Amino acid sequence: MKVFPLLIALSWFLIEFASSSHAAEILVFAAVSLSEALKECASNYQQESGDTVSFSFGGSNDLARQIDAGAPADLFFSADEAKMDFLEKKGRLLAGTRRSILSNSLVIIEPKGAPLKLSEATQLADNSFVHALALANPDAVPAGIYAKEYLKKIKIWEKISAKVVPTESVRACLAAVESKNVDAGIVYKTDARISKEITVVYEVPASESPQISYPLAVIKESANPQPAERFAEYLESREAAKIFEKHGFTIKE
């Protein structure tokens, strides 16, 4: 029976050793709209795997530029395909690791307690409703690009483009509406959920909305490609899907 404690010690040692030999630190560059969902996924994943996941959240365009310039990201989770295409063309992605797993929808929001609430998207063109409309930079940031595409589709882009206040990211757009410095903004449904200072006045229906897609890929120059891929696989799991759905994302099948 003296063997028993020895076995326990040995297995404890093996488990410790096994998990520490896996303990990697990965850096994920991700679109800021994914902040809460990804942090929750990461915290579960860290407990299960022993790896550490850290994030740099921002506008997908800024992140893509930094990755192209050599920033030490292991994984890139973008809010649109275009930024991923950009990196793929430049040869920055690890072949075979790109996949698109999430989608989102757009909403029009106003500051809480705003006097006039619009009931139709086309009312954005009406100056008595909206003097200033915040959008994540419609020339560069995915959320703004999607919004511009939508506004063009419903044929009011020309009328409202002069009223647009471009922001650095979709969360900055949210903050601009919260601050009441603008009359309205267009953000993702998932962003609107986290704020109590705004009201969602209109949800863009799927039939009219542009195709929103969040791709994910491992960076070729990553120092930890296997742990990065393992985390990416986790993000495709059922468990992660539940977390994303909870935060308002839709899973792409």
Next chain:
Amino acid sequence: MMAGHWQVIEFTLLVCLGSSVAILAPGTLLAWWLAKTKSQWKTIVETVVFMPLVVPPVATGLILLDLFGRRGPLGSAIRAVFGVDVAFTWRAVLIATAVMSFPLLVRSARVGFDSVDPRLEQIANTLGASRSRVFFTVTVPLAVRGIFAGFLLSFARAVGEFGATILVAGNIPGKTTTLSLSIYNLVQLGKDEEAFALVAVSVLIAFGTVFASELLLRARANSK
């Protein structure tokens, strides 16, 4: 509320102290050369040194990114020899703050050196002191207030650095986010209260160092 921010403050102070210390010797020597030399290169050197003060910081940042990025001439060389990255790491923050604050050190130290009576250096020579002994025992002690004031000013400038840093070091939480970048992030996310707390910290640091620097320069003027 301040919990997560201590890391940023600590990181900022450490890196800025590091960059101010790193530029101290070269900046002081350059200031001395500028004060003493009659070379035709003097004006060109003065102008180049002055550049980071007047060129838009983001422009300087872009130049640094070009040089120190993984694919840039200096960045790839460093990677080859030392195996480390510069861009998007704390090293880039240190380089950006060093470059941006260098002109302030040089100008202030130069004022210090200009105020040293050359007669004193000559006499020290006649008393048998070699040029380096004169430099360390006469020139530097008499210029030290200007040098130290320059050190403090460059430190304050480093702490306030934003434009160059954000381009060449990015804004990676826990790795390259500085006090200024943090304020920017918080404002972008509408977290004004936290932003103002950090603004207060940065104003405190800036006020403290510039005040000390002014006291030093005034003391030097009075003692003459």
Next chain:
Amino acid sequence: MKLKFEAIRLPLAHFALELEFEIEATSIGVFGESGSGKTSLLDLLAGVRKAPQGTILLNEFLLQSNAKFVPPNRRAIGYVPQDLALFPHLNVRKNILYGAKRASTPALNTIAIEQVITALNLGNLLERRIVDLSGGENQRVALARAIASRPNLILLDEPFTALDPKLRRTGVELVRQLRHEFSIPFLVVSHSQSELRSLCDVLVEIGAGKILRIYKSNSLC
């Protein structure tokens, strides 16, 4: 000492300093109007300025020639300039001791620093800051500093001009005394012939950068 200037030419603001002479004396006095080039002569001797042409020899030791230039820290020539140039960041003691490590000849080694301090009556001023001293005290410190470096020659530029008449007499007496006590040759520049005559055995009159005449003074030194 034996001092030889050969074909020295140094362009100055309004004229060129041209010196050609050979003097053997225990101390030399140089006088002339302000702006006649006296201080530049001292600068050339000290090595603080370099003449583009010419040769200077002190006791057969070459200080400069067309080909060679000995820097000031290797000339062992002490200098007490008109503005004294005391180090404001050092106290009296440290000023005096600044050049003290150098001993150019074994004979001069016998000059003890204590002796210098006593001779110039500086014993109780050692810890004072330069800014706290009077004009006369400053001068004694400058002299002590020069002597303590044990030079082969001490240059004095207008040492008495800034002093009032009473201090001036004391000053002249002091310098004479120091010459005897420490046996270091002096070269004194002044615009007052009479003071120099009582101090030096050879006088040089200089005007507009040229030597006008050299003659032996008749006083006992």
